[in-house]
Amino acid sequence: MKILLTGASGQVGWELARSLQPLGEVVAPARAACDLARPETLAALVDRVAPQLIVNAAAYTAVDRAESEEALATRVNAEAVAELARAARRHGALLVHYSTDYVFDGGKAGAYREDDVVAPLNAYGRGKLAGERAVLASGCDHLIFRTTWVYAARGANFLRTMLRLGAERETLRVVADQVGAPTWARNIADATALAVAQARRERAEGRFESGLFHLAGGGETSWHGFAEAIFALAREKLPEQPLKVARVEAIGSAEYPTPAVRPLNSRLNQDALAARFGLRLPPWRDALARCIEELGTR
Ligand SMILES: NC(=O)C1=CN([C@@H]2O[C@H](COP(=O)(O)OP(=O)(O)OC[C@H]3O[C@@H](n4cnc5c(N)ncnc54)[C@H](OP(=O)(O)O)[C@@H]3O)[C@@H](O)[C@H]2O)C=CC1
Numbered sequence: 100m101k102i103l104l105t106g107a108s109g110q111v112g113w114e115l116a117r118s119l120q121p122l123g124e125v126v127a128p129a130r131a132a133c134d135l136a137r138p139e140t141l142a143a144l145v146d147r148v149a150p151q152l153i154v155n156a157a158a159y160t161a162v163d164r165a166e167s168e169e170a171l172a173t174r175v176n177a178e179a180v181a182e183l184a185r186a187a188r189r190h191g192a193l194l195v196h197y198s199t200d201y202v203f204d205g206g207k208a209g210a211y212r213e214d215d216v217v218a219p220l221n222a223y224g225r226g227k228l229a230g231e232r233a234v235l236a237s238g239c240d241h242l243i244f245r246t247t248w249v250y251a252a253r254g255a256n257f258l259r260t261m262l263r264l265g266a267e268r269e270t271l272r273v274v275a276d277q278v279g280a281p282t283w284a285r286n287i288a289d290a291t292a293l294a295v296a297q298a299r300r301e302r303a304e305g306r307f308e309s310g311l312f313h314l315a316g317g318g319e320t321s322w323h324g325f326a327e328a329i330f331a332l333a334r335e336k337l338p339e340q341p342l343k344v345a346r347v348e349a350i351g352s353a354e355y356p357t358p359a360v361r362p363l364n365s366r367l368n369q370d371a372l373a374a375r376f377g378l379r380l381p382p383w384r385d386a387l388a389r390c391i392e393e394l395g396t397r
């Protein structure tokens with residue numbers, strides 16, 4: 100199977116480049132050769148590669164910057180996605196695409212199910228929602244995974260931000276009223292590969308059905324709880340890590356003003372993924388422990 104992977108330098112894309120290897124030949128063009136800010140160039144790229152599977156891990160993920168760059172964010176997260184999806188349809192390829200908890204407004208009391216009402220609060224969320232809709236509208240075979248609070252040993256993420264700030268400051272202030280589940284990029288990539296393997300069998304047997312699935316770490320916490328776990332695990336597993344931080348103050352979102360409004364509830368119900376693919380990500384703290392252990396081996 101020939102696989103076109105976008106965003107291979109990102110958190111999820113980096114892990115996918117490894118997880119997808121056993122499934123076929125992974126073609127992962129550099130950004131210059133696959134620029135989602137230029138959607139009009141993508142059909143020719145897909146024609147040239149002629150993949151059976153397209154995995155789109157590229158995205159505009161700067162949530163606050165998107166408020167002042169909504170057109171660019173939407174071009175990358177929706178218009179380019181529409182082009183990739185139409186090209187997948189033309190080639191009879193399966194498209195795997197990722198979306199976000201930020202399509203929701205966070206007002207629900209429990210964990211969000213796939214068919215719950217969407218109502219993004221920010222520009223990034225609006226663009227990602229438009230991306231989901233573009234995939235649906237294209238009529239291509241697809242799997243959309245809505246994930247959340249992604250971190251990895253590399254890339255720009257909350258884990259790495261906390262380790263950096265924790266080395267610089269004695270006190271940090273972190274919001275405690277936004278709840279969700281940290282999700283390790285490696286778990287996303289491995290679950291994607293397993294789901295794709297099943298989808299490939301289903302397609303060969305003519306019984307594949309496209310769908311959208313929530314894919315997030317198990318359990319829940321707040322950003323504050325995530326930060327405390329990061330420092331506890333780093334103290335335990337990274338003796339070399341310089342950590343000055345002595346206190347992580349729990350604050351409300353109002354005390355940490357940002358250009359983009361974030362949902363207070365990011366919890367994603369995992370049952371649909373388990374029912375369809377028999378997959379469930381581990382408790383978020385277990386995954387975080389493994390990721391942090393790995394940081395110590397570098
Ligand atoms: N990060 C998170 O917390 C969450 C992410 N998601 C979704 O998961 C998916 C993967 O995200 P994640 O791995 O965290 O993202 P990252 O920000 O870590 O990586 C984004 C990737 O997209 C690439 N990219 C950005 N702009 C363009 C462009 N114009 N053309 C081509 N490539 C581009 C980046 O390239 P370069 O390295 O050159 O910048 C990078 O490879 C995305 O769909 C995202 O929306 C969903 C929920 C949470």
Ligand SMILES: Cc1cn([C@H]2C[C@H](O)[C@@H](COP(=O)(O)OP(=O)(O)O[C@H]3O[C@@H](C)C(=O)[C@@H](O)[C@H]3O)O2)c(=O)[nH]c1=O
Pocket residue numbers: 160161162199200201246247248249256257260264271272273274277322355357361
């Ligand atoms: C650095 C820092 C952040 N925060 C808050 C801000 C925010 O509410 C929360 C997390 O900060 P971030 O900038 O990592 O959040 P953000 O970039 O919004 O993370 C989101 O990224 C996109 C791509 C998604 O799809 C979402 O699922 C989510 O992971 O922590 C503090 O309270 N104190 C701090 O010192």
Ligand SMILES: [Mg+2]
Pocket residue numbers: 160161162
């Ligand atoms: Mg961010």
